[in-house]
Structure formats: structure tokens, C-alpha cells
Amino acid sequence: MNRLIDGKKISAAVVEQLALDTREFIATSGVTPGLAVVLVGEDPASQVYVRNKVKQATAAGFNSTEHRLSADTTQADLNALVEQLNNDPSVHGILVQLPLPAQLSEPDIIRLIAPHKDVDGFHPLNVGALASGGADLIPCTPMGCMIMLEQTLGDLSGKHAVVVGRSNIVGKPMAALLLQANCTVTIVHSRTQDIEAICREADILVAAVGRPEMIKGSWVKPGATVIDVGINAVEKEGKRRLVGDVDFSEAVDVAGAISPVPGGVGPMTIACLMKNTLTAARQQMSV
Numbered sequence: 001m002n003r004l005i006d007g008k009k010i011s012a013a014v015v016e017q018l019a020l021d022t023r024e025f026i027a028t029s030g031v032t033p034g035l036a037v038v039l040v041g042e043d044p045a046s047q048v049y050v051r052n053k054v055k056q057a058t059a060a061g062f063n064s065t066e067h068r069l070s071a072d073t074t075q076a077d078l079n080a081l082v083e084q085l086n087n088d089p090s091v092h093g094i095l096v097q098l099p100l101p102a103q104l105s106e107p108d109i110i111r112l113i114a115p116h117k118d119v120d121g122f123h124p125l126n127v128g129a130l131a132s133g134g135a136d137l138i139p140c141t142p143m144g145c146m147i148m149l150e151q152t153l154g155d156l157s158g159k160h161a162v163v164v165g166r167s168n169i170v171g172k173p174m175a176a177l178l179l180q181a182n183c184t185v186t187i188v189h190s191r192t193q194d195i196e197a198i199c200r201e202a203d204i205l206v207a208a209v210g211r212p213e214m215i216k217g218s219w220v221k222p223g224a225t226v227i228d229v230g231i232n233a234v235e236k237e238g239k240r241r242l243v244g245d246v247d248f249s250e251a252v253d254v255a256g257a258i259s260p261v262p263g264g265v266g267p268m269t270i271a272c273l274m275k276n277t278l279t280a281a282r283q284q285m286s287v
């Protein structure tokens with residue numbers, strides 16, 4: 001029987017352990033970890049993610065603040081808020097929800113967040129640390145995928161991992177983490193020739209391309225472990241549905257284990273944000 005990699009269940013266990021670790025950290029340091037979440041505009045999906053982040057941070061025992069800015073916010077105003085949060089000692093983690101409205105520069109704002117408070121792990125200094133194998137703040141979605149993979153497979157050494165997609169948020173850090181876990185890693189993208197054939201060679205297939213159900217069952221090696229990072233809203237039979245980058249109905253019969261959408265990588269992303277926030281607070285208090 002194929003195994004479903006249940007992100008809801010695994011993330012609940014991560015958060016439960018984290019709440020215990022947080023209690024111990026607060027008892028030892030006398031400091032409550034603080035997470036500031038910044039949302040610019042009214043993107044409905046981002047509103048849901050931010051609400052969930054604040055809710056989970058509070059449940060984990062953190063002080064959590066939400067900063068909502070209007071869709072027409074200027075770069076100067078957003079920069080000023082981030083500077084203020086950088087200088088606030090009660091804030092240990094800062095996160096600016098992406099995507100940002102078109103007038104704002106994502107690279108500029110990511111670079112402005114103090115690297116030690118960058119709980120998304122997107123700052124170039126944290127990206128560099130990850131590439132050289134010594135990062136503490138690791139992008140949340142790839143970290144969540146690694147937890148799922150390690151729980152499913154144990155040691156990943158020597159496995160051929162294929163990552164579909166080369167985004168800064170998922171594809172590139174995912175490849176770095178898989179390499180660190182001693183996988184043989186291939187990244188495929190829109191210019192790669194014969195993606196299908198390369199995917200069929202994967203012991204571990206991570207789909208992070210943002211194209212609904214692109215990866216068919218025939219692309220999956222029998223018994224492979226498939227992690228689906230895509231969260232795509234599509235209309236099916238007149239109803240809005242969320243689907244991944246993998247055609248789940250086909251791949252489920254071929255894969256040895258597969259993560260669903262929803263209920264797979266998504267909940268892990270938020271759980272790992274909580275892990276990063278505690279890590280950031282620990283580092284700042286040196287506990």
C-alpha cells in the first residue's frame with residue numbers, strides 16, 4: 001500500500017514539541033520569543049496564511065504581532081516599519097509575507113531585514129550560510145519537506161533527488177538541503193530537456209514549479225517518494241479546489257509515498273516558521 005505523508009499530523013507533532021521547548025526557553029531566559037508578521041495589501045490567500053501564522057505563534061507561546069499595511073504602501077513606508085522592527089529588542093523574528101504589491105521590491109525588503117531576525121531564511125547572508133552548510137535560519141518550506149522526507153525514509157544518503165523548479169524560496173534551498181543530506185541532486189526547470197525522463201529516475205521527487213498537476217503518474221519511478229510543494233487554486237466541476245504540481249490521482253498508485261495538497265507541505269511551512277522563531281530568539285539571547 002502507498003503511504004500518505006500527512007503534513008497535518010507531522011506538523012502538529014513539530015508544534016507540540018516546539019511549545020515544550022518554548023516553555024523551557026522562557027523559563028531559562030525570562031524572555032518570550034517575539035514574532036512580527038508584516039502583510040501588505042489584501043491578497044486573500046496571504047491573509048489566510050498570516051492569520052494562521054499569528055495564531056500558531058500565539059499557541060506556541062510566542063508574543064506575536066501583525067502589521068497590516070495598505071496595498072498602496074510605498075517602499076519608504078515599508079522600509080521604515082522593517083527598520084523599526086529590526087531595532088525592537090522584543091522582536092526576535094520578522095517576516096514580510098510574499099508576494100508584495102508590484103510597486104514594492106521583494107529583494108530590497110528581504111535585504112533590509114536584520115539577518116539574525118530573518119525567520120524566512122531569505123536574506124542573502126542566510127542563503128549563503130545554507131549554501132555552505134552552516135545555516136541556522138532555513139527557508140520554512142524546504143525545511144518542512146526535509147522533515148517529511150526524513151520521517152518517511154530515514155537516512156537520505158545516496159538517493160537521487162530531483163527538484164522540479166528553481167525558485168529562491170523553494171527550489172534552490174531544497175536542493176542545498178538535499179545535497180547536505182548526501183543525496184545526488186538534480187534541479188530541472190523550464191529550459192531542461194526531457195524533464196519527464198529525469199523525473200522518472202528520481203528516488204525522491206520534489207515538485208515546486210507552480211503548475212497545476214503538471215507531473216503525471218508516468219513521470220514517477222515506481223516506489224519513489226514524492227513531495228508536492230505546489231498549492232494551485234483551480235476550478236473543477238464549477239468549484240474552487242486546491243491542487244498540487246503533481247497529478248495526485250495518477251501518482252498515488254505509482255509512488256511509494258506521497259504528500260497530498262492540501263494537508264501536505266503547507267502546514268509544515270508554518271510549523272517550521274515557529275521553529276525558526278525559537279532558533280532566532282535562542283541565538284539573540286545566547287541560550
Ligand SMILES: Nc1nc2c(c(=O)[nH]1)N[C@@H](CN(C=O)c1ccc(C(=O)N[C@@H](CCC(=O)O)C(=O)O)cc1)CN2
Nearest residue numbers: 049096097098099120140141262263264266267269270
Ligand atoms: N514570507 C513568506 N511568504 C510566503 C511563503 C513563505 O514561506 N514566507 N510561502 C508561501 C505561502 N505560505 C506561507 O507563507 C503558505 C502557503 C500555504 C500554507 C498552507 O498551509 N496551505 C494549506 C491550504 C490552505 C488553504 O486552504 O488555502 C495546505 O496546503 O494544506 C501555509 C503557508 C508564499 N509566501
